[in-house]
Amino acid sequence: MDMENYMQEVGLRAKQASRFMARASSMQKDHALRLISAAILRERKAIRDANRQDLQSAQATGLASALLDRLSLSDQAIDTMAEGLLQIAALADPVGEISDLKYRPSGIQVGQMRVPLGVIGIIYEARPNVTVDAAGLCIKSGNATILRGGSEAIHCNQVLAKLVQEGLVGAGLPSDAVQVIETTDRAAVGKLITMSGYVDVIVPRGGKGLIQRLMDEATVPMIKHLDGICHVYIDDQADPAKAVDIAFNAKCHRYGTCNTMETLLVARAAAGHILPLLAPLYAGKKVELRGDEEALAILDGYPLLTRATAQDWSTEYLDAILSVRIVADVDEAITHINQYSSQHTDTIVTENYTRALRFMREVDSASVMVNASTRFADGFEFGLGAEIGISTDKLHARGPVGLQGLTSVKYVVFGHGEIRH
């Protein structure tokens, strides 16, 4: 069967399964999640064997070690996958919830019912755990899903897909509710992101290159983020201890994550005493600092110091590099952030009530924080239970996307025979 027909078939099956999933009971969906969780623990050996096979092929083709790392499934990662499904099962079912049901003067009662989106296409790179996490979130939210993982993980993904589908069937749900694309043909992705008759939304997870390519070609709407250029602004009324903790944690807790700080903004009146407190901590981690003129003067003598260029304010380093800029006040900080931020996550450190509230309202990013590390921008930390990705779009869902972001609301009207006059 050629790729085009194959994908058409996958789309049609997903669409049909989505009708079934939309009306599945909470009990059925949770039962499926628990069956899959148990199967993952039971079939640990088969999963690790398949993963080993993928790792060997990947090594043979000379995959970079960072990617090998993401491809590798440890025993602990398998436990985490299985546990994650139980956590999703324990969350409240968002589907069917009716809110704001109110009588109108005409006599009708109008409310909004939360409903699944339909068919969700998920495109991701090496990590095989995404297969299980994404399947779990889509099952719970009553959606059908088409998963397209990185070709490096194909064996492991197929084993996991089989366990997921057995769990669905064991709970009386259609196995087509979760399909893993079996071909590694790249054209399958091109087809998936343009099958708007079958697919309601695409969630791409991966590096900027992947997302940019998909954005250029997709006709199906996407829930996505491209960059994570996150800021911490240290106000001159910041508590210095909090400022130092947060600015160090936001940069150094992990370098490669999208909610890591890339630019530090410091109020002019605070820079002289805050930057010297931070410098030894950053130096201990060998963080390169790229400062504007004023920052350079204050940081004079720092071992890894360079002059920031205009380019730096728009760069996501994903590395032990930090750009540092001195600003006059919260106004200049907000202006800088609204110009250069990727609208992902930005934090103010201040004890000033008015500035805190202004920053929170006026910074136009998916997550805006006061006195907390940008690293908290995460589905688990925000209490969503799990996340399928992070959105920096303005429509539909902003920030970490959990079950709610995989649903929408429709209007429901309870009438008693009313007609319009």
Next chain:
Amino acid sequence: MDMENYMQEVGLRAKQASRFMARASSMQKDHALRLISAAILRERKAIRDANRQDLQSAQATGLASALLDRLSLSDQAIDTMAEGLLQIAALADPVGEISDLKYRPSGIQVGQMRVPLGVIGIIYEARPNVTVDAAGLCIKSGNATILRGGSEAIHCNQVLAKLVQEGLVGAGLPSDAVQVIETTDRAAVGKLITMSGYVDVIVPRGGKGLIQRLMDEATVPMIKHLDGICHVYIDDQADPAKAVDIAFNAKCHRYGTCNTMETLLVARAAAGHILPLLAPLYAGKKVELRGDEEALAILDGYPLLTRATAQDWSTEYLDAILSVRIVADVDEAITHINQYSSQHTDTIVTENYTRALRFMREVDSASVMVNASTRFADGFEFGLGAEIGISTDKLHARGPVGLQGLTSVKYVVFGHGEIRH
């Protein structure tokens, strides 16, 4: 100035104004709405003169009478515009509302704040009242807007735009928050729907031809609906009086609106007594009925009766025509609707509790009703105060779009110095 530069300039001004609007106080926004409302009543003569000029040009170019009708602004329509703004002013300000603020185990407090979308481009055909309604909704929701009305209404729209901008300035808001595109060059629309650096969302209002054309070219996300193929399903446990009232009202209250019923589905066990009750009412309005085989047999002798073709189930007549199909039960009705409906508005008439709830949950449309006319799918009737359009998309907003659909939510985090471990 050429068109490309002009639009770029409009976009940049809108973007700048949007920052200002996002932080404008409720009092300022409501003050602007009241000033504009008063100005519209005060300048009634200037508005009618400009409208007369548009009507004369349109007649000279031979515009169809239905379009002339929509272009014409009566004294009553002017009163309605002015009153509409006062109603919008009286609505609660959605911006800044924080919901679900909860403490997390880490100590941070996470909630969601409702925020404007930014810059909204609105593309519409002749009706000049849309200029004022759309401006009012965008002002209240803290957005900047770029309005592109039909070229036929250009004089009237410019007078209205001037009054809107004077009202904004009178309330201390930037006049660029509402801009009306001054050129009738069609290429301006092509530019507007692809300026994703400046425009956050496009709301197109108009016929299917316009929407289809925009869908093919737009790179900015749209809130839109293409078709209104709405259904009424009369169950065999329907109250006959309600069934007749609703099926007659849904078709005959107005033919040209998107929430008008286009296909009537009747349960086999009810068709024999319901259709004969409906036939004289439809006949009195000269409604053409297009039936399937079974419907034809029951309606035998109806004056305007033809056989429905497969095409009819997917046709939005916007006219005194109705397709009629006999179905076995609620299952077959749901299947038919999910296949042929444009996901706009569908109604079941039944006294059966289980079937009512199943229809409500399983019909995948923006508005799903029990025992009420499809004609209620409307922002005013649903209590939104006003609507900027109706969406049949699945992401972001479904159904009538009011102030809430012109906003989104971002995450806000109130911390106390927390860092991630």
